[in-house]
Amino acid sequence: MLQAVDALLMTAGAAASLGLLILLAGLRRVFSVAPALTPLSEQEPLPEHCSLTVVIPAYNEEENISRCLGSVLNSQPPCKHWQVVVVDDDSSDATNERAHACIAASSSSASASVLQAGTRPEGEHWVGKNWACTQAIASLPDPTDPNTWVLFIDADVQLAPDALRRALHQAIQEEADLFSLAPRLVCGCLAEWMVQPIMASLLGLGFPILETNDPNSDVAFAAGPFMLFRREAYDAIGGHRSLAGEVVEDLALARTIKTSGRRLRYCLGLDAVDLQMYPNLAALWEGWSKNWFLGLERSVPKALGAGGVVLLMFSGPWLITAASGLQLISNATPLAGAAFSLGLLGIALQLVLRLWTRQRFAVPLTHWWLMGVGGLIVGAIAPTSVWRSLTGRGWTWKGRSLAEPQT
Numbered sequence: 001m002l003q004a005v006d007a008l009l010m011t012a013g014a015a016a017s018l019g020l021l022i023l024l025a026g027l028r029r030v031f032s033v034a035p036a037l038t039p040l041s042e043q044e045p046l047p048e049h050c051s052l053t054v055v056i057p058a059y060n061e062e063e064n065i066s067r068c069l070g071s072v073l074n075s076q077p078p079c080k081h082w083q084v085v086v087v088d089d090d091s092s093d094a095t096n097e098r099a100h101a102c103i104a105a106s107s108s109s110a111s112a113s114v115l116q117a118g119t120r121p122e123g124e125h126w127v128g129k130n131w132a133c134t135q136a137i138a139s140l141p142d143p144t145d146p147n148t149w150v151l152f153i154d155a156d157v158q159l160a161p162d163a164l165r166r167a168l169h170q171a172i173q174e175e176a177d178l179f180s181l182a183p184r185l186v187c188g189c190l191a192e193w194m195v196q197p198i199m200a201s202l203l204g205l206g207f208p209i210l211e212t213n214d215p216n217s218d219v220a221f222a223a224g225p226f227m228l229f230r231r232e233a234y235d236a237i238g239g240h241r242s243l244a245g246e247v248v249e250d251l252a253l254a255r256t257i258k259t260s261g262r263r264l265r266y267c268l269g270l271d272a273v274d275l276q277m278y279p280n281l282a283a284l285w286e287g288w289s290k291n292w293f294l295g296l297e298r299s300v301p302k303a304l305g306a307g308g309v310v311l312l313m314f315s316g317p318w319l320i321t322a323a324s325g326l327q328l329i330s331n332a333t334p335l336a337g338a339a340f341s342l343g344l345l346g347i348a349l350q351l352v353l354r355l356w357t358r359q360r361f362a363v364p365l366t367h368w369w370l371m372g373v374g375g376l377i378v379g380a381i382a383p384t385s386v387w388r389s390l391t392g393r394g395w396t397w398k399g400r401s402l403a404e405p406q407t
Contacts, residue, residue: 006335009324013342016316019309020349024356026205031360034209036268037181040166047172050147051081053140054110054164057117057132058099059089060398061155063279066102071159073108078164084112085139089132090119115139125245127402129154133240147172148231156276157183157225163272167228170267177233177262178254180222181269182207184361191281193367194374197357198314199288202306212254212266220258221266224250225275233262247402248294270361285381290397292385300386307382314375317346 054072058065065086072084086099096114103112117135120126133152140150149168153159163181171179185200187193211219227250237256246252258264278284296302321343327336354368388395392403 003333003335006324006327006333006339009320009327009339010335010342012312012316013320013324013339013346016313016320016346017342017349019313020346020353023201023205023313024349024353027201027353027356030204030207030209031268034207034268035213035265036270037163037166037272038170040162040169044169046077046079046165047147047168048080049145050079050149050168050172051145052078052083052149052151052164052168053136054082054084054151054153055133055136056084056086056153056155057089057129057136058086058091058095058155059129059132059400060091060093060095062091062094062098064155064276065095066098068153068155068157068159069099069102069112070106071157071161072153072164073102073106073110073112074161075108075110075159075164076162077109078168082110082164084108084110085136086112086114087117087132087136088114089117089129125404127245127247127400128249128397130240130244130246130249134244137234137239137241143231143235146230146232149228150231150234151226151228152224153227154225154275158186158274158276160272160274163269166272167226167269171228171230171265174265175263176228176265177230178222178257179228179265179267180250180254181226181228181267181273182209182223183225183273183275184270184363186274186276187363187366188276189278189280190367190370191284191377192276192278194370195284195288195377196277197354197363197368198310198371198374198378200357200363201353202310209266209268212264215258215263218258220251220254220264222250222254222264223266226269226273227253233257236260237262245404247290247397281377285377285384286396286398288378288381289385289388290395290402292381293389298389300390303382303386307379310382311375311379313346314350315372315379316375317343317350318372319343321347 088096099114117132120131185196187196208219208221211217212221237260243249243252278287293303324336324339350371354365357363395402
């Protein structure tokens with residue numbers, strides 16, 4: 001019996017280490033060829049006959065809105081005519097007051113305003129930020145120039161001073177209709193330090209960046225925190241109004257842009273866009289259980305299988321090392337020794353992964369040794385996400401139900 005246990009631990013340890021090696025190799029391959037937001041000389045002239053509206057939908061974002069809006073208003077001017085619109089999506093906290101205060105304290109060259117989205121229409125199913133974004137566009141005049149652009153960013157985003165200028169310049173140069181930037185995930189609480197580095201690694205490995213930027217491929221991907229549209233293209237596909245009930249609206253918009261024959265560009269913006277998603281474990285649990293199942297193509301086997309793989313790779317080495325170590329103390333065998341060594345190898349590979357992330361993306365090693373706990377959390381999020389998404393029970397974002405009302 002003990003030999004069978006030792007053999008199982010050794011096999012699991014080998015599988016976890018192999019998975020981590022594949023993850024590391026895949027991340028190095030993906031990010032070695034991924035296009036990125038290009039540097040821009042300060043002497044580069046501002047684009048002529050061009051306008052930009054930055055839209056920030058905000059629902060109960062009193063903790064984030066000042067940081068986000070302040071970073072936008074402190075940006076280098078991206079063009080001669082630009083403005084910022086914060087859309088208060090019927091918040092019940094101090095989002096509105098803090099946005100107004102931030103604007104009043106700013107000396108930005110951009111005009112800035114706060115728009116009240118109002119209550120959502122009865123009998124219509126609107127989720128997420130789709131209603132707020134739609135109201136923002138409805139408040140703007142119809143474009144009179146093909147170089148009219150609109151950028152949607154999330155309220156938990158913080159921009160580098162040159163981010164807008166670089167993104168708009170590159171979008172124009174590459175003749176993009178949708179230009180999206182992958183942000184750098186920033187951790188601000190213990191729950192994020194345990195989970196977000198794992199999620200960032202998984203997203204990086206599954207990063208379909210070459211296929212997304214290939215007009216001959218059907219693959220389409222975009223990052224909701226930073227989506228820059230040519231206004232004509234946005235209007236032509238129906239914008240956020242056309243997918244009022246779509247939870248993962250960024251992927252739906254990207255697919256629509258590409259299937260309509262328009263140009264989609266998706267690049268790394270890791271030095272320009274920071275994203276801090278969750279203030280605590282409860283928010284993280286709600287957010288990832290909202291997205292996990294949908295992000296894996298609404299496939300139950302994929303969602304549960306991916307959760308199991310994460311559990312094996314990140315929690316497995318710690319559990320295997322502890323279990324085989326106890327076995328060695330009570331009954332030393334070659335199989336137990338091999339399992340213990342493979343467990344330690346898996347832990348070492350997790351450290352290597354975080355060292356690579358620090359070197360490549362300037363993410364500190366903070367709490368790297370809690371990735372095993374993070375694996376347990378992700379392993380539990382997977383079935384929770386499947387259950388909530390399929391039943392609608394507890395499927396919320398910031399307390400608002402995402403399930404379509406029963407008729």
